Amino acid sequence: MDYAExxxxxNTIKIVEEAANVINCDPNVLERIKYxxxxxxxxxxxxxxxxxxxxxxxxxxxxxxxxGPFKGGIRYHQDVDLSEVAALAALMTFKCxxxxxxxxxxxxxxxxxxxxxxxxEKQNLTRRFTSEIGPFIGPSKxxxxxDVGTDPQTMAWLMDTYSQEQGYAQPSVVxxxxxxxxxxxxxxxxxxxxxxxxxxxxLEKLGQKLSGATFSxxxxxxxxxxxxLYGFQRGAKILAVSDVSGxxxxxxxxxxxxxxxxxxxxxxxxxxxKAEPISNEDLLTLKCDVLAPCALDGVIHDGNxxxxxxxxVVEGANGPCTATAxxxxxxxxxxxxxxxxxxxxxxxxxxxxxxxxLAYFFxxxxxxxxxxxxxxxNAFDRVWEMKTxxxxxxxxxxxxxxxxxxxKAMLLRGxxxx
Ligand code: GLU
Numbered sequence: 001m002d003y004a005e006x007x008x009x010x011n012t013i014k015i016v017e018e019a020a021n022v023i024n025c026d027p028n029v030l031e032r033i034k035y036x037x038x039x040x041x042x043x044x045x046x047x048x049x050x051x052x053x054x055x056x057x058x059x060x061x062x063x064x065x066x067x068g069p070f071k072g073g074i075r076y077h078q079d080v081d082l083s084e085v086a087a088l089a090a091l092m093t094f095k096c097x098x099x100x101x102x103x104x105x106x107x108x109x110x111x112x113x114x115x116x117x118x119x120x121e122k123q124n125l126t127r128r129f130t131s132e133i134g135p136f137i138g139p140s141k142x143x144x145x146x147d148v149g150t151d152p153q154t155m156a157w158l159m160d161t162y163s164q165e166q167g168y169a170q171p172s173v174v175x176x177x178x179x180x181x182x183x184x185x186x187x188x189x190x191x192x193x194x195x196x197x198x199x200x201x202x203l204e205k206l207g208q209k210l211s212g213a214t215f216s217x218x219x220x221x222x223x224x225x226x227x228x229l230y231g232f233q234r235g236a237k238i239l240a241v242s243d244v245s246g247x248x249x250x251x252x253x254x255x256x257x258x259x260x261x262x263x264x265x266x267x268x269x270x271x272x273x274k275a276e277p278i279s280n281e282d283l284l285t286l287k288c289d290v291l292a293p294c295a296l297d298g299v300i301h302d303g304n305x306x307x308x309x310x311x312x313v314v315e316g317a318n319g320p321c322t323a324t325a326x327x328x329x330x331x332x333x334x335x336x337x338x339x340x341x342x343x344x345x346x347x348x349x350x351x352x353x354x355x356x357x358l359a360y361f362f363x364x365x366x367x368x369x370x371x372x373x374x375x376x377x378n379a380f381d382r383v384w385e386m387k388t389x390x391x392x393x394x395x396x397x398x399x400x401x402x403x404x405x406x407x408k409a410m411l412l413r414g415x416x417x418x
Contacts, residue, residue: 003039003061006083008297011323012090019399022390028415029407033093036063036086042132044110046125049118056125060108060133062142063089066409067097069140070106071347071354073147073176074154076125077296080109084297088147088318092347094402095340099379101351106142108133114149126154130161137162139172139358145350146176148221148296152188156181172357175350184353186368187346192226192294193369194345194376195316196234198337199290201380202312206335211235214253214288216310218242218280219295220269223316223343225260227292232256236290240283243295245270249278249286285309293320300325308334315339321395330393338395340402341376341383348372 003009013034020030044056059082062070072092075085085107093105110129114122136142146155155177163170171182179185186193200210213236217224220243228238237253245268248254254275262272270277284291284300287309293299294316300308305325313329314337315321321329321336329336349372356362379401387397 001082003036003083003086006081006087007322008319009083009087009090011319012087014323015395015399016090016094016403019396019403022392022396022400023404023407025403025407026411029410032410033064033090033403033406036061036089037065038062039082039086040133040136041082042129044125044129044132046121046128048121056110056112058108058110058129058132059085060136060142061086061089061106062136063105064093064406065104066406066413067093067104068102069104070142071096071101071103071145071350072106072108073145074108074110074129074150074158075147076110076112076114076149076154078111078113080111085109091318091340093406094399095344095347097406098340098383098398098402099344099348099375100405101347103143103347103351106144107147108144109147122154123157126157127161130158131165134162134165137173139170139354143172143350143354144174145347146222151222152176152178152183155183172354175353175357177353182353182357184349184356184368185363185365186372187349187353188222189226189230190349190368190372191223191316191343191346192228193230194348194372195223195227195292195294195314195342196230196236197345197373197376198342198380199231199292199312199314200234201377202314202335202337203289205384206311208289208311212237213290214239215290215292216240216283216286216288217292217294217316218247218283218299219293219317220263221295223346224292224294225263227294227316228254228256229260239288240278240286241269242278242280242283243269247278247280247283248272248275249283250275290314292316296320298322300329302328305329306332308332310334312337315342318343326393326395330395336394337380338398341379341394341398344376344379345372348375
């Protein structure tokens with residue numbers, strides 16, 4: 001498969017082209033940013049628990065390093081392919097640019113259903129994948145992080161494998177590590193917290209407070225759980241949450257710490273006794289103030305966008321709205337905080353973690369969260385300014401802001417050889 005074959009990649013490029021048009025971007029810059037710089041495909045042979053060897057396919061796509069080392073997560077999911085990873089890598093470039101971070105964009109993935117792997121199999125897979133992409137990553141080259149299907153433990157195995165092969169400890173090769181081996185306070189909840197900070201800003205624009213606002217949250221992984229928790233702690237009413245097993249709903253609002261306790265015991269939200277069941281589809285069309293899709297891409301599409309009954313969509317996931325659905329949201333006057341802004345809290349704190357790992361000097365959680373809030377809300381304000389000035393929707397405004405910074409840097413660095 002070519003990376004440009006997937007709909008997600010094509011949609012991403014379409015948004016980039018529209019944004020470039022808004023800011024009259026240099027055509028030579030636009031031509032370059034439509035393609036990743038390099039794409040690495042590896043075979044990952046894994047010793048399974050029954051001693052058989054299974055080979056999985058892994059990817060690392062490095063989109064741009066104009067602004068700094070490549071940066072982006074690693075995803076384990078059965079639907080991973082080259083085109084999806086390339087789209088996600090491009091989004092990382094624009095996310096880091098929008099947030100004014102000194103980082104480029106990359107993404108990795110292995111086509112595997114991680115729920116079907118034992119802990120040993122997942123460790124074997126992670127170590128071999130790390131070894132295969134080893135020559136292309138490093139503290140000043142490309143710094144991976146967690147994404148869908150990976151977690152701090154996965155990052156610890158990655159850090160260990162890379163360090164073993166280099167011969168000494170290299171904590172700054174990866175972010176999203178456990179605190180004990182150089183991770184940052186606040187990294188675990190950072191993406192969810194950023195979702196709440198941007199939701200609060202969006203509500204403020206509509207004259208509403210976060211406290212008392214109703215939320216519907218799709219996805220109860222790391223991002224969804226933390227968004228729900230931080231929203232709940234700040235007085236928002238979380239009406240519904242869901243995961244692959246289905247959803248749960250309470251008109252009075254869910255007791256999120258209690259739901260999290262239930263999930264840590266039962267693995268899924270299904271069966272939670274103090275709420276009614278709701279399907280993932282009904283959760284998306286629930287009447288609420290904020291809908292936060294925090295799972296996978298493409299869940300808001302032509303078929304359901306007109307049924308949405310929310311004032312704001314805050315994209316905790318990467319690419320949850322298709323291009324046409326996104327346009328329709330703007331027509332319907334639903335404020336859509338796009339992924340590269342709404343879920344930027346994760347990579348902002350990854351940046352802090354990388355800096356702390358390089359300096360061997362650590363910050364406390366309050367420092368991390370205060371600085372993250374400053375960066376993400378400043379970015380929100382820059383996007384709002386662009387939206388107002390150019391009279392475009394928020395997604396186009398966010399992408400235009402990102403492309404503008406990248407364009408300046410690319411023109412300053414020039415093309416090698418000329
Ligand atoms: N996977 C996350 C994202 O999509 C985090 C990436 C990172 O921290 O490098 O933003």
